[in-house]
Amino acid sequence: MKLKTFYVRAAAAAAAALLFLYPFPAHAADSAALQGQVSAAQREYESAASTLDSMQQQASDTRQQVNDLQSQTDALRGQLGSIVAQLEQSRTELAEAQNQATAAAKALEEKQAAFSARYDSCKQQLTAMQLLNEGGEISLLMQADDLYELLTFWQVLNDLTEHNKQLLDELDAEAQALDTQRQQAEAAATQAEQAAQALQARQDELTQTQIQLEQALQQASTELDSQRAAAEAQAAVTEEKRKAYEQATAALDAYLKAQSQKYQDPARHCSLDFTCPLPSVGRISTYFGEPDAVYNKPHTGADMPAASGTLIYAVADGVVSAASTRPSYGNCVQIDHGTADDGSSYATLYAHMSSFCVSAGQTVHKGDVIGYVGNTGDVRGANGGYHLHLELRINGTRTDPLQYIPH
Template identity: 30%
Template sequence: MAGRKWVKGLLAVVLALAMIFAPQAAMPASAAKSLSQLQKEQADLKKKQAEVAARLKTLKADKAQKQQYKAALDTQASTVQSQIDVLNQQINTLDADISQKESQIADKQKNIDANYEQLKQRLRALYLTGEASNLEVILSAKNVVDLADKTEAIQAITTHDTNLINTLKSDMDSIKAQKSEIETNRKSVAEARVALDTKQGELTSLVNETKAVIAEISQNESSANQENAKLAEQRKKADAAIDQWYKDYYASQKGTGGSGGYVSKGNFGWPLPGVTNITSGYGYRWGSLHKGIDISSAGVYGKPIVAADSGKVMMAGWGNYGTGYGGYGNVVAIDHGGGYSTLYGHCSSVAVSKGQTVKKGQVIAYVGNTGDSQGAHLHFEIRVNGVAKNPLNWFSR
């Protein structure tokens, strides 16, 4: 009797140890991170992509404005260059006029010097004749003819002296006026050169500003595009990680009844009866994969959505970021068994609950515009072992 008790006790210990050390099948061994961590990374990247996309849109608008600003700068620079050209012409004209007037002054100065020398000789001659006056010359005339000759000679000498003095005076006044004009022109040249320097500085500033505008546009666009490409690559890896997680998950769920015991053969029914218009197809857009199709038409809001196949509801309700359903709004996801699952997003409301078993064609939700949605539509996905596939592969249109 004691021996039997001892054997029973030994069996109990063995069974307990077996339960403790038995292999666990709930989570895939290949998943280095939990699904929630992967989904949170995916959601964060999607949010960052949206921010970069918005920034790129702003940059495009900003680029258009800056291109207009650059065009205005170019026009202004052209105007300033024209002003500089005019100032240079003015300076050249003034310099030429100054040179011409200085040459004229030099010629007149020669005439003045010659006439002045002639006048000095005339005065010297008068001085050497002593105190002889015009009256003495006239009284010394021998006869009337000699008197006429002497009178005419005196008048000629007097006229010559007067003309010589007047010429000297006129030339000196002309030189004085020309020198005044030269000084005025020199002042104008100096002012024009100051204005020229100012305009040259203004032109340099405009050119530098234009270059800076173009450099800023290029740098901002390049930076945003690089960031967008980097995020797209990270998003691609994050999507792949989640796809792999689902693949491993479905592999681990074989024979466990995760779909309520139903095993799908992939014979799916259309999820939105009476509405077949596809507004956005499956595939890459804006640097990421659109993992389903969008179905919509006029008056689609509130129409019933049906299960594409039988199975068990994996998710029903509002999809929060970090859960794998962020951005879908009100969403339903169904495990159909056989590695198949479907997802129905942006619903106005859901008609089932998580864990509920549903039949193919059963109403599960209603079309809406919730989550990251631009207008009422149904976002429909089909996954095989967790990897999103083009739903149209299962339908003929």
């Protein structure tokens, strides 16, 4: 229960209870008029309090929405931070891959240039050898002075040809290896670029979501501020209604206090020999002083569950000082039992009757039937069914009835 609701309902219960602090006549026109004013003020007060409750609940729901949006925004910012870090790392890797691809391409280009140069040299040598094959070679060999020189010269020509062939093969193999490295470096660069693009797309997506969340958060925060302002204004209205209710109750209380003098007789003796107000009491559903389930304030009497229509008895001799219907107590009866030997005055109140069968000013005796168990009035608590609400007042002060009255 909200704090303001507690104060609103507690004040309403307390004000309604004041109606029976003093005895009053059942058919007084002035009392009825004042009671009408109290009832109207109470309805306006409770309506304002209910509206305030709704506004506070709405503000609470919006506050939760703001908290949820803030949590989502914070989480998204964390994701964005991680994505940005990954993107920076990916861009670094992309730059390295691109550098490696560039270096591989350059190395391949240089190796291809070396191959071309060597190839041109070999072609020149092959051209010269071709000329030798056309006659120059035999002429050159015939210039040898002996067989050793001839064989040596021939071996040199063969070695030169084999060397050129081997060198070209090596250059070609190196070029192929470099081309493979270049392709791998370019593939790595392409992969790194795709990864960077994917991270950039994810960053763009999260950034857009963040913008939407921040807009929703701003809207909810603005709405919350508006709801809080409206609730504060409604709280002021509720406070005015509470004051009006208290004023109406005070006026009725003053009137009832004056009227109650008719039924007070200091000479009437109270023997304190009380009896149970019901044929039997199976249990007590709410004890005196126990926090009330609706108003969360100390209970002013004892609640005794019983079947509808169960007889209710006067617990002792006395005079009926009130027999009427009131918003909180419903159909109720109050009996003044007089003054005990210790000088204290005693009175009992029986509330939530389905109906009563006595009237104000009537003398009753211990055990007389005064009404029947019901559930009239305000019975919204845990014991909202049929029951008797019994109160005992000593010198006008509510006291635990179970300490004096058998049950």
